[in-house]
Amino acid sequence: xxxxxxxFARLSEQNSKALLAYIVAGDPVPSMTVDLMHxxxxxxxxxxxxxxxxxxxxxxxxxxxxxxxxxxxxxVSLTDCLDMVAEFRVKDQVxxxxxxxxxxxxxxxxxxxxxxxxxxxxxxGVIIVNLPPEEAGDLHSTLTASAIDLVYLLAPTTTDERAxxxxxxxxxxxxxxxxxxxxxxxxxxxxxxxxxxxxxxSLSTLPVMVGFxxxxxxxxxxxxxxxxxxxxxxxxxxxxxxHQKDYAEMSRSITRLVxxxxxxxxxx
Amino acid sequence: xxxxxxxxxxxPDDMGHFGVFGGKxxxxxxxxxxxxxxxxxxxxxxDANFLAExxxxxxxxxxxxxxxYFAERLTNEVGGAQIYLKREDLNHxxxxxxxNCIGQALLARHMxxxxxxxxxxxxxxxxxxxxxxxxxxxxxxxYMGSEDVSRQSLNVYRMKLLGAEVVPVTSGxxxxxxxxxxxxxxxxxxxxxxxxxxxxxxxxxxxxxLVRDFQSVIGRETKEQFDALHSGLPDAVVACVGGGANAxxxxxxxxxxxxxxxxxxEAAGHGLETGLHAAPLNDxxxxxxxGNRTYxxxxxxxxxxxxxxxxxxxxYPGVGPEHAWLKDIGRAEYVAIDDxxxxxxxxxLNLLEGILPALESSHAVAYGMQLAGTMGKNETIVINLSGRxxxxxxxxxxxxxxxxxxx
Numbered sequence: 001x002x003x004x005x006x007x008f009a010r011l012s013e014q015n016s017k018a019l020l021a022y023i024v025a026g027d028p029v030p031s032m033t034v035d036l037m038h039x040x041x042x043x044x045x046x047x048x049x050x051x052x053x054x055x056x057x058x059x060x061x062x063x064x065x066x067x068x069x070x071x072x073x074x075x076v077s078l079t080d081c082l083d084m085v086a087e088f089r090v091k092d093q094v095x096x097x098x099x100x101x102x103x104x105x106x107x108x109x110x111x112x113x114x115x116x117x118x119x120x121x122x123x124x125g126v127i128i129v130n131l132p133p134e135e136a137g138d139l140h141s142t143l144t145a146s147a148i149d150l151v152y153l154l155a156p157t158t159t160d161e162r163a164x165x166x167x168x169x170x171x172x173x174x175x176x177x178x179x180x181x182x183x184x185x186x187x188x189x190x191x192x193x194x195x196x197x198x199x200x201x202s203l204s205t206l207p208v209m210v211g212f213x214x215x216x217x218x219x220x221x222x223x224x225x226x227x228x229x230x231x232x233x234x235x236x237x238x239x240x241x242x243h244q245k246d247y248a249e250m251s252r253s254i255t256r257l258v259x260x261x262x263x264x265x266x267x268x
Numbered sequence: 269x270x271x272x273x274x275x276x277x278x279x280p281d282d283m284g285h286f287g288v289f290g291g292k293x294x295x296x297x298x299x300x301x302x303x304x305x306x307x308x309x310x311x312x313x314x315d316a317n318f319l320a321e322x323x324x325x326x327x328x329x330x331x332x333x334x335x336x337y338f339a340e341r342l343t344n345e346v347g348g349a350q351i352y353l354k355r356e357d358l359n360h361x362x363x364x365x366x367x368n369c370i371g372q373a374l375l376a377r378h379m380x381x382x383x384x385x386x387x388x389x390x391x392x393x394x395x396x397x398x399x400x401x402x403x404x405x406x407x408x409x410x411y412m413g414s415e416d417v418s419r420q421s422l423n424v425y426r427m428k429l430l431g432a433e434v435v436p437v438t439s440g441x442x443x444x445x446x447x448x449x450x451x452x453x454x455x456x457x458x459x460x461x462x463x464x465x466x467x468x469x470x471x472x473x474x475x476x477x478l479v480r481d482f483q484s485v486i487g488r489e490t491k492e493q494f495d496a497l498h499s500g501l502p503d504a505v506v507a508c509v510g511g512g513a514n515a516x517x518x519x520x521x522x523x524x525x526x527x528x529x530x531x532x533x534e535a536a537g538h539g540l541e542t543g544l545h546a547a548p549l550n551d552x553x554x555x556x557x558x559g560n561r562t563y564x565x566x567x568x569x570x571x572x573x574x575x576x577x578x579x580x581x582x583x584y585p586g587v588g589p590e591h592a593w594l595k596d597i598g599r600a601e602y603v604a605i606d607d608x609x610x611x612x613x614x615x616x617l618n619l620l621e622g623i624l625p626a627l628e629s630s631h632a633v634a635y636g637m638q639l640a641g642t643m644g645k646n647e648t649i650v651i652n653l654s655g656r657x658x659x660x661x662x663x664x665x666x667x668x669x670x671x672x673x674x675x
Contacts, residue, residue: 055440055571056557058449059295059456065439077569103293103556108570130293130556134283155297157459162299180297181457 003096003124004149004172007046008207008228017265018229019044019220020209021236021258022100024051024067025084026076028244034087036251040236041095043255044262048088049127049231052081052101059129061182067237070244078105078114082121089122098125098151098172111139115146125149125172133169140169153177154200156192167204174206175231178223179213183234188213190222197226217264224265232261276523276599279590284473284560287596289589292472294452294559301459306474308379313481318374325370326485329403330360332367334486336493336650341620342637349503349643351636353623353653354490354518363626363655364486364514365396369465371482373400376463383407383462387451389416389444389510390580390659391423392626393467398432400465408432411450413443416580423659441574444584448558468511469588472559476516476588483517490650491521498648504529504639507652508632509602510546510582512591514654519600529601532591533635535577536604546575546583549595549602557585562592578607578663579627581655605631613637614657614664626655627663 001009011018021040025033037048053071057064078101085097099118106114106128118126126148131139133152143150149172154163157180167174176197178188193210201208210223211231220230236254243250279286292302312318326332335355343351356364369386376384384406388394394410401408410427414436417424427434440446448471455464469476469483487505494502505522507515509532519530537545545551548563555564557572565573565585577583594600605613610627613634617623625633629652636651643649657664665672 053571055573056445056449058452058558061453062439069440072571077571079569104564104566104572105570107555108566108568129295130559132292132294132296132299135291135293153296155295155299157297157300159300159303162296166296177295177297180459182453 002147002149003094004047007094007096008173011046017224018046018207018209019258019262019265020047020049020211020229020231021045022049022051022231022233023236023240024053024064024071025081026053026071026074027067027237027240028070030074030076030080032247033084036254037088038091039251039255040258041092043258045258046229047096047098049098049100049233050081050085052078052099052105054102054105057102059182061234063234063238063241064183066241078109082117082123085123086121096124097122098127099123100127101129103128103131106139111142115142115148118148119146123148125151127151127153127175129153133165136169151175156180156196160199163200164203167200167206170204170206172206173228174204174208176200176208176210176227177212178210181212183212188219190219193223194226217261220261221264221268224268279593280473280477284477286590286593288554289562289592290473290476290560292559293556293561294472295456297456298459301455302472302474304379309375309474309478312375312378318378321374322371326367330366330370331358332485333489333493334358336490336497338497339621342617343640345616345620346637346640348645349640349647349649350645351640352494352502352648352650354486354650356486356514356652356654357623357625357629357656361396361399362658363392363396364483364517365393365467366399367485367517368467368479368482368513369396369400371478372463372465373404373406376406377404379463381461381463383458384465385409385411385451385454385462386465386467387411387444387447388467389447389583391416391420391427392581392655392659394427394432394434395423395430397465398427398430401432402430409454410434411437411447411454413441413447414438415442416444420580420659444580445572468513469516469590470511470558470560470562470586476560476590479513480516480520480590483513484520486514486517486652487519487521490518494650501525501528502648502650503527503643504531504649505652506531506533506632506636506639506649508533508582508628508654509549509587509591510535510584510628511586512588514652516588516590518652519594523599530594530599531635531639532600532602533631534602534604535579535582535631536606537576539606540604544576545604546577546585547604548585548587549591550604560589562586562589578610579631581626581628582631603635605634609634611664611667623653624657625653626657627660629654630657
């Protein structure tokens, strides 16, 4: 059983919702990333989405764009991201880590190399924002051979026909992008998310995570009512930007936010 | 050379691929919009009314056909092949960009989208988009890197006069590629009421196909005009390549005419060997950016690198996927001309023919002259003069140490 499967199975047994947290590897400085990952787990995060910095993050809102730029100012590469995961694995062998980013750094490394090195580092899944299943054939089979899940995204604009394709192609879980827009763009319409998710959920037996637009415990809890979990990114990354000069305060404020969301999720 | 037959006109395939190039590498939110665009364009490209509307605007608004002009003094100066210029600089708004914008604005109207957005580098595509928005009564926002906004104040003001809103983009390198990222972000957010007019033969399918189709009027006219003026086919067709729209437009009708050499000219900037250029087909490698797989300029880790060219319109790290494919199958050749050579051609065309070319087009003129010099006097070259150079006067004046800005 993969780490992701084990984690989702356990959460399901406990009747608990998954909380995923997104940070960009190397933001604000590379030396902080692994410690932050451990902080997030201690505060109640069930899986980590580690953003791979890219020069042209076309689906990100301004907050996460700046995080990519901060990481790139330290020259953080895909290789560095894999090293960070390996370092994280020294102390934590159970929390799933999903790399989230854009295709070109993986193209540059080469699919085979990437799959092999990610597997060795302890990566469990990959989300590639600009890779719909129609274009993913070769990478998908390469990752599958290394037992790494390739998670696809569903969007509010996704038709039922495409949703069926995406749900059957996805592995690990399915990620529902809860708004038309970039990351952190707006507050979401919970009723609209509920209606779309009800349609999509029958298409897959995989857990469905909801992300893009969840910034506090209240929204997280209401979305969790009809999903298997939520992903929080911009709200965390925003704190990293605000406190980029004060690492202790950054860690404290992020822990506080995540803990608050965890508590609200558990209370619902 | 392989694959030179009618099959060249069967690309892209249903998935939007030209061989390994092209495709649809976008966020899921945009997939449905791209499929709708594909379906709508698939229907309209065979619709007699749509084609008549397009033809009417091309004639009465753009001013087509544009002349094919025998550049006699330039030919005599070079002393080789006879040089013809396809005068896209004489179109309304001064460049080939309008051909595509008219087509896409009509598409937007048929799709019931009241708002258009566009990215722009030097401002030419932004001006053309703002122009068609005014012409068809559409709302228009143009994304432009903040570096380019300050370098191209004339075009920024021109867009405002046309009723468009210019949005400065401050992320990344603050240039064309970042403007494209920001336009994609806008489109993801406003996909219900907005059509994105991509200005070149790049981006996700169906853009490379539909921009090519709207621009191929250049090649169709050239073919007829050349036959009327000279008879037969030219020996070579030369065009500059940034994203590659004007080149694709003039090449396309010649693809299966094996005797015609098709030559794309990229920007060598400070020189290919310096790395400071914008020539991915000459010195790049295959990757994925802005929705398609193509040749790119990236570093060893897959990060897109800064490009350089004296011409803002060529200053882009990618290139249309059909060019990438034509290079790999050997149907087209891609060379590079540096800043100095382009400036030299810019000056010569002014002095010898009384024509002020855009710095983009000057790259094609520079290579066309070099090539003509190696050819016989009975041979012929057509150079696509894709735009006029009024917008570049401040840049060239600055190089000459002359200040013509009025503060």
